[in-house]
Every structure is written in C-alpha cells, then in structure tokens.
Amino acid sequence: MRISPDEMVFFEYGFVKINFTIVTTWAIMLFMVIGSILVTRKLVIKTKISRWQSILEMVVTGIKEQIEEVGLHKSKTYIGFLGTLFLFLFTSNLLTILPVYEPPTSSLSTTAALAVSVFFAVPVFNIMEHGILDYLRSYVKPLPIMLPFHIISEFSRTLALAVRLFGNMMSGVIILGILITITPLVFPIVMTAFGLLTGSVQSYIFTILATVFIAAAANETETEVNT
Amino acid sequence: MLFDWFTFAAQLVNFLILAWLLKRFLFKPILEAIDQREKLIANQLHEAEESKANTGREFERFQQKNSEFDRQRGDLLTNAILEINAERQKLMEQTRVEVESLRLRLQESLRNEQLNVGSEIIRRTREEVFTVVRKTLDDLASANLEEQMTTVFIKQINELNSDQWGMLNSALCKPGGEIYVRSAFEMPVSQQIAIKNVINGNFKLLADIKFETSPQFISGIELITNGYKVSWNIEDYLISLEANITDLLNQRSDLMTEKVS
Structure with a gap:
C-alpha cells in the first residue's frame, strides 16, 4: 500500500524525481494562477459589482480580517504568504473529490516544505518589521538562559505543523483507501465528504497557526522594543 | 519512502513561486480594487454629507425667506387695511359733508321758495282783502x-x-x-x-x-x-296774516326737511 504520493514517480534522473506530488502541485498552481488571472481580469471599482467579484472580495476580505483578528495589523504585508498558504491547502484538500487524485498535502515532503516556509517566514517578517537586531534580541529575553528554549520552540512548532497536517491528510487518504476496499458502496462517499470537512479545517488550522506564530513573534519583539 | 528531499525542496520552491504569483495576480488587484471602491464610496458619502449639509442650509435659508415673506405680507396687509379704513373714513366724511351741503342747499332752497310763496301770498292777499274791503264798504255804507x-x-x-x-x-x-x-x-x-x-x-x-x-x-x-x-x-292786519301764514309754511318746510333727511 502506498502511504505517500511521493512514491509514484513519473520521471527520475539521479537526484531529480518528478513524482505525483510535484505534478499535482504544478497542476494546482496552474489552476490557481490561471483562475486568479481570469477572475481579476474584469474587476470593476464601481459601487455595483458582479456576483463573482463579490464572492472573490468576500474570500480575500475574510482572509485579511482573520489575519487582523489574530493580531497582525499590517495585513496587506502578510496576505500574500498566508493567503496563498490557505488557498493552496484548501484547494489541495478540496480536489480530493476527484478520482485518482491524491492531495500533495498527504506527502510529508510537502507539509514539511510548508512548515519550513512558515519557519523562515517568522524571522523574515519579523526582521522586515523590526530589524535584525531587535529580532535577535528577542531570543535572549527575558533572560539569556531562555535562548535554547526559544530555539527548541522554533523547531518543535515547525515540526508540529508539518506532522499535524501530514498526519491528518495522509490518514484521511489511507482511511478512504481502506474503506473502498472493505465497503466499496456509499460509505466511501460519506468519508470523502468528511475528508473535505477535515481538509478544510486543517487548512484553516495550519494557516491560523502560521499567522499566530508570526504575530506572536512580531508582537513579542514589538513589546520588548517598546519596554 | 515517507520523506523525499528533492520533493521537499521542489515543494518549497513551488510554494514560494505560487505565493508570489498569487500576490501578483490575485491579492494585489483585488485589494486595490477594494481600496479604490472604498475610496469611491467614501467620496460619495462625503459628497452626500456635503449635499445634505447644503440642503440643510438651503432649507434653513428657505425657511428664513419664507418667514420674512410672511412677515412682509402681514405688514403689507396691515398697512393696506389701515389705508383702506382711512380712505373709507375720508370718503364717508366727504360724503357726509356733501350730504350736509346738499341738505343745507335744499333747506335754503325751500326757505327761498317759502319766502317767495309767502311774499306772493301776502301780496295777493293784501290786494284781495283790499278789494274785498273796498267793495264791502262801498256796498254797505255807501x-x-x-x-x-x-x-x-x-x-x-x-x-x-x-x-x-x-x-x-x-x-x-x-x-x-x-x-x-x-x-x-x-x-x-x-x-x-x-x-x-x-x-x-x-x-x-x-x-x-x-x-x-x-x-x-x-x-x-x-x-x-x-x-x-x-x-x-x-298792513298791520296783513302783517299778522303774514305771520300766521309764515308759521304754517315753516311747519310744512320742517316736515319736508325731515323727509329729505
């Protein structure tokens, strides 16, 4: 039984391997980018707008407000990263309704890549906001003895992010595969629907956690700078 | 194999590219459109507020003009009533004077007529009396x-x-x-x-x-x-007769004057 879509390799040349995960990711990227270009092509700035634009604005505004509610007031700076994270995860999980499709998020490589992105996004945004010195100083506050704990915290949360998403998505796919083997009728449909819900929730949780990590680091640094 | 380093690196790059592309083609245009529309709505609201304020000011000005107009109309009406009353009083007085003048002229005319008639009566009476007396004396005493x-x-x-x-x-x-x-x-x-x-x-x-x-x-x-x-x-007797006739005529003249009045 195949646990990860990484195992389905289409092309391999030495270290380079084009597997199912990468291919589906490219497909999703293509779908999202072309969709974005299409939907933003006819944007109007009048007071009366189309239903599609209204839905689109609702989604973007919703993401923006979520970011602001967590504590990142300059939401426009973060929406590119966090919004993409959510939309990618959501789209990946939503497409599980398609046959033979396996979400790239059921690959630990993908979730780890996303977690590492968040891992790096935290200091990058923090340094962009407050400068490198304030950021580095935040590791030794309130006492220098806290430095190893801060570092462990950074790594552990990144690992937690990666494994949580991978575990949820992979388990969903595997459970679905097992159920299809045992009861091929009706029950897999229910589980697919359940998987959609789980996937959506996981997308939300992953994005919110990333936002919280960035906001916590930013606010912590800000508080220390102020004191 | 649960983890693949190449896939990990590729997905990392893929995600960063996707983030850049979506920011470029999705979030930025939409947020700009939202901002511009918010600005447009804010401008429209501002204009509406200004328009409302202008309307309020115009309404106050209109009310002020209206009350001023009412006041002026009231003043004009009062003045017109006063002028009409004064004109009526003047005309009434003028009419009364004219009536009084006419009445006096009528009285004068009646009096003159009475005098003329009286004189004529006296003259004729005297002549008649004299003739009668003369004839009577001629006839009776020779x-x-x-x-x-x-x-x-x-x-x-x-x-x-x-x-x-x-x-x-x-x-x-x-x-x-x-x-x-x-x-x-x-x-x-x-x-x-x-x-x-x-x-x-x-x-x-x-x-x-x-x-x-x-x-x-x-x-x-x-x-x-x-x-x-x-x-x-x-003539003494005639004067007495004249006095009696004059009294009689005066009484009739008074009656006529009362009727005229």
Missing part, C-alpha cells in the same frame, strides 16, 4: 274806503290811552318838529281838515300839519312827529 279809514284813524286818536296820549303829546309839543300825516291815497281836503281839527283840538295846538301820499302804503293813515308814530294801516 262811502268810500278812504273816508272810513279817516274816520277810523280819528277814532283811534280820540281813543288813545293815557300813556299813548302822553307820549304823543310830548312828541307834538317838542319845538321845531314837523307833523306829517301820510296816506296811501290823495286825501280829500275835508278829511285833511277833520284830522287837523282832531289833532289841534285834542292837543291844544295850532300846528301846521303836512299831508303826504306814500305809495308804499297799501291802505292806511299814519301820523309821524319827532320820532313818534300813530297809525292805522291795513
């Missing part, structure tokens, strides 16, 4: 009227009371005074002598009495000396 008047005049002198007699005597006895006897007709000598005898006899005089004829007399005789006069004249 004597003319002049003789009868002389007889009556002489009788009047003889029957003067003591006061009248005293006053006439004192007038006759004043020196330098002329004694005139005037009559409406040419008195016959016999009658002149009779009168002269009565006067001289009664008052013990030898005076020269002058007899004159006065055409103003209708009929009668009078004795005048030193401002004293004794007379018998049919």
Whole structure:
C-alpha cells in the first residue's frame, strides 16, 4: 500500500524525481494562477459589482480580517504568504473529490516544505518589521538562559505543523483507501465528504497557526522594543 | 519512502513561486480594487454629507425667506387695511359733508321758495282783502274806503290811552318838529281838515300839519312827529296774516326737511 504520493514517480534522473506530488502541485498552481488571472481580469471599482467579484472580495476580505483578528495589523504585508498558504491547502484538500487524485498535502515532503516556509517566514517578517537586531534580541529575553528554549520552540512548532497536517491528510487518504476496499458502496462517499470537512479545517488550522506564530513573534519583539 | 528531499525542496520552491504569483495576480488587484471602491464610496458619502449639509442650509435659508415673506405680507396687509379704513373714513366724511351741503342747499332752497310763496301770498292777499274791503264798504255804507279809514284813524286818536296820549303829546309839543300825516291815497281836503281839527283840538295846538301820499302804503293813515308814530294801516292786519301764514309754511318746510333727511 502506498502511504505517500511521493512514491509514484513519473520521471527520475539521479537526484531529480518528478513524482505525483510535484505534478499535482504544478497542476494546482496552474489552476490557481490561471483562475486568479481570469477572475481579476474584469474587476470593476464601481459601487455595483458582479456576483463573482463579490464572492472573490468576500474570500480575500475574510482572509485579511482573520489575519487582523489574530493580531497582525499590517495585513496587506502578510496576505500574500498566508493567503496563498490557505488557498493552496484548501484547494489541495478540496480536489480530493476527484478520482485518482491524491492531495500533495498527504506527502510529508510537502507539509514539511510548508512548515519550513512558515519557519523562515517568522524571522523574515519579523526582521522586515523590526530589524535584525531587535529580532535577535528577542531570543535572549527575558533572560539569556531562555535562548535554547526559544530555539527548541522554533523547531518543535515547525515540526508540529508539518506532522499535524501530514498526519491528518495522509490518514484521511489511507482511511478512504481502506474503506473502498472493505465497503466499496456509499460509505466511501460519506468519508470523502468528511475528508473535505477535515481538509478544510486543517487548512484553516495550519494557516491560523502560521499567522499566530508570526504575530506572536512580531508582537513579542514589538513589546520588548517598546519596554 | 515517507520523506523525499528533492520533493521537499521542489515543494518549497513551488510554494514560494505560487505565493508570489498569487500576490501578483490575485491579492494585489483585488485589494486595490477594494481600496479604490472604498475610496469611491467614501467620496460619495462625503459628497452626500456635503449635499445634505447644503440642503440643510438651503432649507434653513428657505425657511428664513419664507418667514420674512410672511412677515412682509402681514405688514403689507396691515398697512393696506389701515389705508383702506382711512380712505373709507375720508370718503364717508366727504360724503357726509356733501350730504350736509346738499341738505343745507335744499333747506335754503325751500326757505327761498317759502319766502317767495309767502311774499306772493301776502301780496295777493293784501290786494284781495283790499278789494274785498273796498267793495264791502262801498256796498254797505255807501262811502268810500278812504273816508272810513279817516274816520277810523280819528277814532283811534280820540281813543288813545293815557300813556299813548302822553307820549304823543310830548312828541307834538317838542319845538321845531314837523307833523306829517301820510296816506296811501290823495286825501280829500275835508278829511285833511277833520284830522287837523282832531289833532289841534285834542292837543291844544295850532300846528301846521303836512299831508303826504306814500305809495308804499297799501291802505292806511299814519301820523309821524319827532320820532313818534300813530297809525292805522291795513298792513298791520296783513302783517299778522303774514305771520300766521309764515308759521304754517315753516311747519310744512320742517316736515319736508325731515323727509329729505
């Protein structure tokens, strides 16, 4: 039984391997980018707008407000990263309704890549906001003895992010595969629907956690700078 | 194999590229559109607020003008009423003066007419009375009227009371005074002598009495000396008659005036 879509390799040349995960990711990227270009092509700035634009604005505004509610007031700076994270995860999980499709998020490589992105996004945004010195100083506050704990915290949360998403998505796919083997009728449909819900929730949780990590680091640094 | 480093690196790069592309083609245009529309709505709201404020100011100005107009209209109306009342009073006064003037003219006219009628009546009455008396005396006594008047005049002198007699005597006895006897007709000598005898006899005089004829007399005789006069004249009766007729006419005139008023 195949646990990860990484195992389905289409092309391999030495270290380079084009597997199912990468291919589906490219497909999703293509779908999202072309969709974005299409939907933003006819944007109007009048007071009366189309239903599609209204839905689109609702989604973007919703993401923006979520970011602001967590504590990142300059939401426009973060929406590119966090919004993409959510939309990618959501789209990946939503497409599980398609046959033979396996979400790239059921690959630990993908979730780890996303977690590492968040891992790096935290200091990058923090340094962009407050400068490198304030950021580095935040590791030794309130006492220098806290430095190893801060570092462990950074790594552990990144690992937690990666494994949580991978575990949820992979388990969903595997459970679905097992159920299809045992009861091929009706029950897999229910589980697919359940998987959609789980996937959506996981997308939300992953994005919110990333936002919280960035906001916590930013606010912590800000508080220390102020004191 | 649960983890693949190449896939990990590729997914990392893929995600970063996707993030950049979505920011470029999705989030940025939408956020800009939202911002521009918010700005547009804010401008429109601002314009609406300004318009509302302008409308409020216009409404206040309109109300102010309206109240001013009402006040001016009220003033004009009051002035017009006052002017109309004054004009009415003036016209009423003018009419009253004209009516009073007309009434006075009517009264004057009536009075003149009354006088004319009275004079005419007196004149005719005198003539008629005189004619009647003359004819009656002619018919009854076979004597003319002049003789009868002389007889009556002489009788009047003889029957003067003591006061009248005293006053006439004192007038006759004043020196330098002329004694005139005037009559409406040419008195016959016999009658002149009779009168002269009565006067001289009664008052013990030898005076020269002058007899004159006065055409103003209708009929009668009078004795005048030193401002004293004794007379018998049919005019006295006529004056009495005239007074009675005048009273009667005055009463009728008053009745007519009341009707006119």
